[in-house]
Amino acid sequence: MSQFDLAGEVAVVTGVLGQLGAVWTETLLRAGAQVVGVDRRADAGPRLAGVLAGQEPGRFHLLRADVTSHDELTASLCRCRELAGEPTVLVNNAGIDQPPSAAAESWEFEGIPREISSAVLEVNALGVLAACQVFGGSMARRGRGTIVNIGSLYGGVAPDHRYYEHLPSDPPFIKPPAYGMSKAAVAALSRYLAALWGPAGVRVNTLSPGGVLGGQDGQFLAKFTARVPLGRMAEPADLSGPLLFLASDLSQYVTGQELLVDGGYTCL
Numbered sequence: 106m107s108q109f110d111l112a113g114e115v116a117v118v119t120g121v122l123g124q125l126g127a128v129w130t131e132t133l134l135r136a137g138a139q140v141v142g143v144d145r146r147a148d149a150g151p152r153l154a155g156v157l158a159g160q161e162p163g164r165f166h167l168l169r170a171d172v173t174s175h176d177e178l179t180a181s182l183c184r185c186r187e188l189a190g191e192p193t194v195l196v197n198n199a200g201i202d203q204p205p206s207a208a209a210e211s212w213e214f215e216g217i218p219r220e221i222s223s224a225v226l227e228v229n230a231l232g233v234l235a236a237c238q239v240f241g242g243s244m245a246r247r248g249r250g251t252i253v254n255i256g257s258l259y260g261g262v263a264p265d266h267r268y269y270e271h272l273p274s275d276p277p278f279i280k281p282p283a284y285g286m287s288k289a290a291v292a293a294l295s296r297y298l299a300a301l302w303g304p305a306g307v308r309v310n311t312l313s314p315g316g317v318l319g320g321q322d323g324q325f326l327a328k329f330t331a332r333v334p335l336g337r338m339a340e341p342a343d344l345s346g347p348l349l350f351l352a353s354d355l356s357q358y359v360t361g362q363e364l365l366v367d368g369g370y371t372c373l
């Protein structure tokens with residue numbers, strides 16, 4: 106059971122201030138790790154404050170950095186060493202998406218502006234690559250570490266555009282293709298680095314959540330959950346175990362894999 110224990114580990118979580126950043130942080134803190142959270146925003150926000158309230162103080166540090174900036178990531182690595190020590194776990198979670206909502210801007214597929222696609226690829230794919238270069242490179246030089254790249258269901262399957270037909274958007278809302286493209290790239294990068302850094306003692310895997318419950322409208326929820334064998338969206342508690350598995354020695358012979366936490370969505 107000591108394989109669950111992350112005491113003495115220093116975990117870096119990017120995009121820590123969002124919905125799932127709080128889930129990963131709480132999981133890692135509870136397992137005993139110190140957590141260095143990185144986000145391009147600086148305001149901690151109520152979600153993370155709630156997580157930290159129940160924890161022993163001094164085991165969480167928040168750093169401001171943009172994952173698209175190699176310099177800011179390098180500065181974060183230096184600060185991480187000063188505050189907590191050498192990073193041994195990296196959770197590449199920072200990402201941007203366009204959630205389905207009536208208020209979201211919409212385009213015909215042919216008219217999606219290049220800037221929209223490149224912004225998503227810049228953060229979700231190249232930002233993960235940059236964080237792996239900076240933090241993962243340090244782990245590889247020291248001969249130990251584990252990287253969990255956060256992918257998505259949509260890296261492997263297409264979004265079903267019928268989920269959005271009820272939205273009053275004109276043209277009809279479609280999920281930007283760059284999101285799934287970026288997440289497929291994340292899974293490919295995990296495999297690439299697993300091969301490169303296996304001999305150096307660094308494991309690299311992808312954790313791909315399915316739809317996570319969080320403010321979606323009722324019609325979307327009904328259509329989406331009808332496709333999920335477990336009959337519901339993911340909740341935070343559904344994601345903690347898979348992260349702990351991939352971040353700890355529980356998965357010591359697992360690398361280059363994608364763990365789909367999707368309630369069975371992709372088995373149909």
Ligand SMILES: NC(=O)c1ccc[n+]([C@@H]2O[C@H](COP(=O)([O-])OP(=O)(O)OC[C@H]3O[C@@H](n4cnc5c(N)ncnc54)[C@H](O)[C@@H]3O)[C@@H](O)[C@H]2O)c1
Pocket residue numbers: 119120121122123124125126143144145146170171172173197198199200201202228232255256257258313314315316317318319
């Ligand atoms: N929530 C879901 O339903 C879901 C499902 C599958 C996968 N995911 C993936 O999980 C991850 C987290 O999702 P979330 O729902 O918590 O998103 P979120 O929007 O709530 O949070 C994302 C966080 O990343 C930060 N961020 C964005 N760009 C950044 C940058 N360039 N540098 C540093 N920080 C940056 C934001 O400030 C924010 O705090 C994402 O990679 C997302 O694609 C989420």
